[in-house]
Amino acid sequence: MKELQQFLPLIIKNGLYNEHLFQTKLVSLFCKFGSLYDAVKVFEPIESKIDPLYHTILKGYALQSDVDASLNFFCRMKRDGVVPVVYNFTYILKACADNFDVRRGKEIHAQLILNGFSSNLFAMTGVMNLYAKCKAIHDAYKMFDRMPEKDLVCWNTVISGFSQNGMPNKALELVFKMQEEGHSPDLVTIVSILPASGNIKNSRIGRSIHGYVFRRGLESYVNIATALLDMYAKCGLIEKSRQIFDRMGSRTVVSWNSMIDGYAQSGDSKEALDLFQKMLDEGLKPSNVTVMGALHACADSNDLKQGQFVHELVDRFRLGSDVNVMNSLISMYCKCKRVNLAVELFRKLKEKTLVSWNAIMLGYAQNGCPIEAINLFSSMQQNSVKPDSFTFVSVITAVADLSVLRRAKWIHGLSIRKSLHNDVFVATALVDMYAKCGAIHKARKLFDTMNERHVTTWNAMIDGYGTHGYGNEAVELFDNMCKGNIKPNEVTFLCIISACSHSGLVKEGRRFFAMMKENYSLEPSMDHYGAMVDLLGRAGQLEKAWEFIQKMPVAPGINVYGAMLGACKIHKNVDLGEMAADKLFDLEPEEGGYHVLLANIYAIASMWDKVAKVRNLMEKKGIQKTPGYSSVDFKNEVHTFFSGNTSHPQSDKIYAYLEELIDKIKEAGYVPDTSSIHDVEDDVQEQLLNTHSEKLAISFGLINTRPGTTIHIRKNLRVCGDCHNATKYISLVTEREIIVRDMHRFHHFKNGVCSCGDYW
DNA sequence: ATAGGGTTAG
Structure with missing residues (x-):
């Protein structure tokens, strides 16, 4: 390129500049190098421009997928009196297709009809490709059907169209049909249908394509072999992928990437990382896709050290300018519980994408920082980044951890307003959230209205019942699940056995434990x-x-x-x-x-x-x-109390009220249980008990809410025996419902009894 | 030909 620029003065000096052939060649060379600027610099001063010069510039713009520039130049061309040829249209159509710009593509379609190219094979193929790329595969097919004669390219276009629009069966059907009409599938045909069979995880189709490849002796082509191994990996047949990989005579970075990511996606982090190392050992330069696969594996196996090693490689190979790579790094640090490191990267990231926001928000939500997650959600909206279903899943998870019902209603309402509440992931997170906020019946209501449920949806609901002490409901739901077509998994059995445990259903629990191995071949x-x-x-x-x-x-x-x-x-x-x-x-x-x-x-x-x-x-x-603590939500703020804590602004009031309350419940029959405390005087023992964090949080809640309001308490450890007993009496004398979520389960205190039946 | 972020349990 530089050399070419240096040649320019020489060419001008020798008077060669006026040679049409030279001009055209020069313009086309600059275009090929992608420097339209230089091409135009040569083009403009030419006095009598022949048509091919115009065509070359237009092709240059179009191949850069620059629709604006292509169309501007196209108009200029017509102003200059140049008559368009069919290739002008096909190139502009390609640019429109690459930009998914169906609107302007249609305009070009109309123009080419006006220019008399409506039944031209190449023009029609271009329009077909436009529709196929813009998810209008049926319009593309209509076009295809109307074509009087069909060449291999147009067959490939329609086949890849069906393939990319998630209809691999139709694509395959057309592959058979093209053979009946005398065309043999070529490399392009095959590489366009293989990814589709992988994406719908249909190894049957994949295998039949493999058979064809074998019969035609195409296995040795690198991109065919790579597409095959990728297809097998996506279908979950990772050993088959490895077989192909091992037998490949030559491999490209893409082959390695597909294999590494195949292992990472199938959960074999170790093999993914081993292969990654092997690739480095062979002196190959990892690409952005390579490190994303490796980071995925590090995240899955919580391997921080390896993750940091990959991070170093990202810097060394200057891959950090790719925002997708940065997102993978952020996600890796979050999964390895290093949110602070992730946040640092996130802050420094100049062009944050929605995925960057979602990754860091989920990191907060899954690492015990729900408030930070919710705050980030607000600042994301202040930055006018539109949340999607992933965003909602993260925020909902955060609210579930926070366990504040008011917040739950807020985010639920917001997800309805954004029409994301019907997304299975969002809805499942909502079910779980309501259960974790103590609103188990609301959770069930939502569960019942869902028209699509994943196994996780059932698990969340069963576990919700379990932690609320509704063992029988959990069992009933589990039985319902078994009748349907969603199979219980390891987590389901964990939830149902622990639900039985919380409700004392020993016999049922044992039955489920046996069932998991016998009926579902799941190893405990x-x-x-x-x-x-x-x-x-x-x-x-x-x-x-x-x-x-x-x-x-x-x-x-x-x-x-x-x-x-x-x-x-x-x-x-x-x-x-x-x-x-x-x-x-x-x-x-x-x-x-x-x-x-x-x-x-x-x-x-x-x-x-x-x-x-x-x-x-x-x-x-x-x-x-x-240290144990209890927290309670009041007026947009979560108030946290530690045992014996006096730093709260309302501290005096809380302790005074608590003293009154203890007297009242003693009258009702409460006897302090000091069995776990000794070596201090009796009255000090009681003093210690009375300042437990649960009691402080409950007092605060009672003081600050109107009579009849339910109090929600969140405790990080288990409720102690004395507090449990005291809370029962408090619910009786104050006529309040008190819901305590502890480390393992919920306690609903009402009229002097607890939903756990003192069994926890 | 390959590509980033998601729900349940512990």
Whole structure:
């Protein structure tokens, strides 16, 4: 290009500039290099311009997909008296098609009819391509049907049209038809139908195409082999992809990308990353698509170190200017729980796309920063970025975590206003959100109105019932699900077993556990074993639970012994509790919660020396107890209380009210349960109990709301026994409904009873 | 020929 520019003065000097052939060649060369600026600089000063000069410039603009420039130049051309030829139209049509500009494409269509090209094969193919690219495949087909004679290109155009519009069956049908009419599918035909079979995951069609490729001996073409391996990967037949990949004589970066992304999409992060490394070892330069696949794998496997390595490569190969790559990086950091790193990238990102906003918002929502997610949603709207269904899913997830019913109604209303509430993902998130905000019946109402449901939709609803203590409803819903055509998955069984556990449905829970393997060939995971131990242990069948652990075919994990220890606390079993705790301290010596649980078991049994021993152990290891807090929503703000906290502006009022309240519930029969506290005076014990975060939050809620209003409390740990009992009495004497969402489930307190039936 | 962000559980 530079050399060509340097030649220019020389050409002018030698008087060659007036040669038509030279001019045309020069203009066409500049166009080929993509420098229309230089081409026009040569073009303009020419005094007697021959028609091919005009055609070349027009082709240059059109091949750059610049519709505006093409049309402007086209008008100028006609003003200059040049008669359009059919290729002028086909090139402009191509530019319109590439820009999905069906409006201006139609104008060109009208003009070419006026110029007498209406039955020209190339012109018709151009119009067909325009309609096919602009999702108007039926209009394209009408055109195709009208064509008096058809060449290979127009067959390929209509076939790729059906293929790209999600109708691969029709595309394949046409492939057969073209053969009947004497045309053999070529490379273009094949590479245009392969992606479609992959996208609809139809390996049957894919295989038949593979057969044809084999018979025609086309397997050795790189792009054919790549398209084949990509198709198999998308159909979930990753081994078949690998076979093709391994046998390829030569591979392009695209071949590697397809293979790496194939592994990443099929959940085999390790193989994806191994292959990525192998590609680097072979000295190949990764492209933007390569790193996106690798980052996907890092995110899936929560492999921060590997993710940071890929990040370095992004910098080294200067791939960071691609916003899609940056979005993948943001997403990777979020999945690896490094929201701060993701935010840093997001802030620095100059041209943020909707996906960038959505990725960071979901990162906030999934990493315990719901407020930040909601705030970002507002600032996104201030930046006039239009939210889509992905955005809503993120915000709804955040609201679910926040557990504030007022917010839930707000985002639900907003999603209706944006007509996104019927999207399955949004609707599923809404069902889950209402359940998590304590509005289980509203969740069910929404669930019933949905016309499409995913397995996750059922899971969310079943789990909602479970955490609310509606075991029978959960079982009923599960049975309904089995009658339909959506199969339960691992998560479904986790939800239903834990629902049984919360409601004491031991027999049903065991039935489901057996069912998962026998009827659905699902192998129980560690979480399922944990849920079973919880089911048995919570119901008081501690020996059976212990026996179950001994009989497990795999080494029991932390959650399994954790469930056992929790059950021992509820049922005051010191011996089994000690055994479970021993295992836990081996498996996870740093976790404070289990130490506290064991200490509580000893305390209930008045084994104070052992309590002291555990506390010493914790001190020695430097383990701290997770501080418990309760939060309540009031006037657009979430008020959070820690035990004994006095920093709240209304603190004095809260404590005074609480004192009155405790007196009242004592009159009604409440007896403080100080069994887990010792080594202080009786009145101090009570003092400690009375300043638990739940009680503070409830008082605050009662003071600040009108009589009859339901109070929603969110607690990060489990509700303690005394608070549970006190809350029952509070609901009785104040005639208020109090809904507490703790770490594991909901408690609806009303008229002195709790929905959990004291079974939690 | 390849391509970024989504719902459930723990």
